[in-house]
Amino acid sequence: MNGRVILSARNLGVRYKRRGGLLRPTRYHQAFSGLTFDLYQGETLALMGRNGAGKSTLLKVLAGILRPDEGRLINHGVTVSLLSLQAGFDPELPGTDNAVLSAMLLGYTKSQARACLNRIAEFSELGTFMDEPVKTYSSGMRARLGFSVAMFLSPDVLLIDEALTVGDRSFREKAEREMSKKIHSLQTVVLVSHSESQVDKLADRVIDLDQSEHGHVH
Amino acid sequence: MAESLSPTTSSPPEHDRRLAPRDAFEWAFDAMAARQWQRAARRWATLRVVYPDHPPVWIQAAVALRELGSHGEARQLLAEARARFEDHPGGWVQGANTALADGDVALATRLLEEARQRFPDDPPVWVRSAHLAMATGDRESALRFNRHARDTFPEWAPAFDQHAELAMAAGDWDAARQRWAEVRRRFPDHPAGYRRAAEVEERQGRPREARRLRLAEEHGVDWLEQSDAPESAVVAPPRRRDGRNFVDLVWTKARLNLKSEANRNHLRYLWWVIDPLLYMAVFYVVFGLLLHRGGEGFVAYLLTGLVPFQWFAKTVQHASNTIVEGRGLMNQVRISPLFFPLVAVVQNAGKQTLVFLMLAVFLLLYGLPPTVHWLALVPVVLVQLLLMVVVGCALAMMIPFVRDLINLVPTGLQFLLFASGVFYTLDTIPERWRDLFMANPIANLLHQYRLILLEHQWPDWHQMGWLTLGCVIGLVVVILAYRRLEGVFPRVVVE
Numbered sequence: 001m002n003g004r005v006i007l008s009a010r011n012l013g014v015r016y017k018r019r020g021g022l023l024r025p026t027r028y029h030q031a032f033s034g035l036t037f038d039l040y041q042g043e044t045l046a047l048m049g050r051n052g053a054g055k056s057t058l059l060k061v062l063a064g065i066l067r068p069d070e071g072r073l074i075n076h077g078v079t080v081s082l083l084s085l086q087a088g089f090d091p092e093l094p095g096t097d098n099a100v101l102s103a104m105l106l107g108y109t110k111s112q113a114r115a116c117l118n119r120i121a122e123f124s125e126l127g128t129f130m131d132e133p134v135k136t137y138s139s140g141m142r143a144r145l146g147f148s149v150a151m152f153l154s155p156d157v158l159l160i161d162e163a164l165t166v167g168d169r170s171f172r173e174k175a176e177r178e179m180s181k182k183i184h185s186l187q188t189v190v191l192v193s194h195s196e197s198q199v200d201k202l203a204d205r206v207i208d209l210d211q212s213e214h215g216h217v218h
Numbered sequence: 219m220a221e222s223l224s225p226t227t228s229s230p231p232e233h234d235r236r237l238a239p240r241d242a243f244e245w246a247f248d249a250m251a252a253r254q255w256q257r258a259a260r261r262w263a264t265l266r267v268v269y270p271d272h273p274p275v276w277i278q279a280a281v282a283l284r285e286l287g288s289h290g291e292a293r294q295l296l297a298e299a300r301a302r303f304e305d306h307p308g309g310w311v312q313g314a315n316t317a318l319a320d321g322d323v324a325l326a327t328r329l330l331e332e333a334r335q336r337f338p339d340d341p342p343v344w345v346r347s348a349h350l351a352m353a354t355g356d357r358e359s360a361l362r363f364n365r366h367a368r369d370t371f372p373e374w375a376p377a378f379d380q381h382a383e384l385a386m387a388a389g390d391w392d393a394a395r396q397r398w399a400e401v402r403r404r405f406p407d408h409p410a411g412y413r414r415a416a417e418v419e420e421r422q423g424r425p426r427e428a429r430r431l432r433l434a435e436e437h438g439v440d441w442l443e444q445s446d447a448p449e450s451a452v453v454a455p456p457r458r459r460d461g462r463n464f465v466d467l468v469w470t471k472a473r474l475n476l477k478s479e480a481n482r483n484h485l486r487y488l489w490w491v492i493d494p495l496l497y498m499a500v501f502y503v504v505f506g507l508l509l510h511r512g513g514e515g516f517v518a519y520l521l522t523g524l525v526p527f528q529w530f531a532k533t534v535q536h537a538s539n540t541i542v543e544g545r546g547l548m549n550q551v552r553i554s555p556l557f558f559p560l561v562a563v564v565q566n567a568g569k570q571t572l573v574f575l576m577l578a579v580f581l582l583l584y585g586l587p588p589t590v591h592w593l594a595l596v597p598v599v600l601v602q603l604l605l606m607v608v609v610g611c612a613l614a615m616m617i618p619f620v621r622d623l624i625n626l627v628p629t630g631l632q633f634l635l636f637a638s639g640v641f642y643t644l645d646t647i648p649e650r651w652r653d654l655f656m657a658n659p660i661a662n663l664l665h666q667y668r669l670i671l672l673e674h675q676w677p678d679w680h681q682m683g684w685l686t687l688g689c690v691i692g693l694v695v696v697i698l699a700y701r702r703l704e705g706v707f708p709r710v711v712v713e
Contacts (some may be wrong), residue, residue: 084550092478107481
């Protein structure tokens with residue numbers, strides 16, 4: 001990759017407390033440690049590793065949601081967002097309200113969120129259901145609305161956790177098309193995946209968290 | 219096959235019971251598709267006995283044999299094919315292929331020349347001719363034959379494939395890229411248009427573009443064009459959520475929470491009036507009508523204390539657990555944890571406006587009409603809001619770390635209810651305890667409310683000043699603490 005470095009991880013480490021009591025000593029689960037790498041502009045980086053290797057945790061650290069226990073993350077002036085589906089959805093509220101709220105939570109201004117509303121409604125193919133409470137939706141419809149909102153999110157670095165399984169088959173194909181398009185636009189993407197074939201198809205570079213425990217990244 | 223061996227001799231005659239040639243050939247074609255040439259050759263040999271009048275048993279057999287390296291045998295079969303099927307180009311085309319594989323360029327050239335004369339309307343003849351010309355280094359002829367194939371058979375993909383392959387063979391990558399794009403345009407479902415084009419990009423050191431082309435094979439040519447176009451649909455979010463956006467977000471969330479709360483009941487927003495009305499009615503009946511306690515005006519005294527206190531209690535109770543409850547959202551999006559308790563404060567304030575309105579109506583009916591002093595309610599309410607922000611945020615911040623604290627919140631509020639002079643007047647407290655009593659900010663605030671609403675006086679500005687100062691200091695401490703804990707909460711709440 002020849003782009004400039006936009007995020008630098010230096011010796012990152014995160015551990016989770018396994019709950020002890022007042023009397024039992026607390027034990028820790030080390031998600032990962034000593035992780036050092038650079039993220040370049042425009043690349044697609046895949047994170048792999050077994051369950052519990054800390055893939056999602058690393059994404060949260062990159063997104064600025066979690067503060068690492070060790071090391072530091074240097075952001076060279078870019079916006080980083082986790083692609084979150086259905087963030088902050090309230091089942092009692094209609095689709096329109098949820099779309100606006102979710103978009104605002106994802107970082108948009110209120111006016112941006114409102115301006116997107118028509119396109120979100122169109123992309124989600126929900127039609128008049130947009131004005132019905134989300135609790136009346138099927139889970140597939142809910143997922144469609146969530147995906148449609150997230151689709152318009154365009155930070156400098158997009159973080160994607162796990163394969164997106166969204167709605168029925170035809171919508172899933174549409175979602176995959178859009179997602180692939182997004183990944184292949186100039187956007188920088190970090191994605192978590194278990195599927196080697198998906199990684200081959202999408203990623204420029206892979207970090208295997210199982211093997212990077214000693215700071216080795218390839 | 220076993221059927222034909224059956225002993226029954228009745229009609230239909232055995233001849234008609236045989237497989238149709240096309241179906242029988244499947245047998246051998248399957249082996250070829252699996253690239254099992256030995257087996258294919260044997261099957262063709264077998265089929266040749268039964269269907270000697272069909273070209274494939276000769277020509278395809280030769281192909282299988284050529285793959286096995288038996289060029290001599292293949293040539294014989296093809297020569298036989300040419301002799302038997304004069305109007306079938308396969309014998310010539312495959313003959314040329316075999317000759318070329320053998321290194322016999324002269325024979326290959328002769329066969330294809332013949333083929334072009336005999337079968338000018340057969341596309342493979344021209345593509346093979348171009349191939350041969352390329353193999354012998356005659357690029358000009360190769361292009362000429364290929365152009366003829368493309369011009370004459372515009373529906374036939376291999377001709378266009380070859381056009382692009384010729385550019386690749388010549389190392390002319392730009393032309394190759396354009397020609398593969400032409401293939402994709404004409405034959406959007408033809409895999410080579412994506413795969414070979416991806417190889418061109420890879421050769422050129424553009425792995426990203428190569429991957430995009432491979433993905434396009436899955437998603438179709440429209441996808442490729444759309445992803446070429448600059449993205450107009452997406453809107454970039456602002457770099458950072460600034461103060462205004464944050465306030466906007468808190469406001470929107472609180473408003474929508476109220477809407478959501480109302481949607482849960484049949485009477486919807488009406489509950490926000492009914493609830494305090496019932497509440498006030500209970501106190502009016504018990505203390506005003508039944509007990510006659512506290513003398514004249516006690517009900518008004520009670521309610522002017524109880525209404526602001528309930529506001530405080532509900533807000534704090536609600537806010538205290540918000541960070542723990544917000545763990546899902548907190549782990550999905552980057553958001554200041556202050557968002558959660560602040561939404562609770564705003565949400566309760568929204569409902570409280572109606573309650574204050576009811577209180578005003580009650581006071582009016584009770585014979586305590588508004589005076590100019592009511593203006594002073596504005597600063598008093600603002601100080602109470604500030605106090606609730608500080609207490610609510612502080613509790614919400616501590617509870618994720620010490621979960622057990624949540625069990626003490628109702629008890630604490632109960633204690634506060636009795637320690638703030640809701641049910642008794644200030645003059646029932648001994649003089650020497652009064653300063654301590656007034657140091658309780660809630661008791662102090664309730665006192666100010668009553669000064670305004672019952673005594674028709676201005677509040678004690680001196681005490682209000684101290685109260686404000688205390689709240690501001692508390693607010694600064696809380697904000698600093700939240701800054702420090704921002705990246706810690708998402709983990710603590712799930713631990």
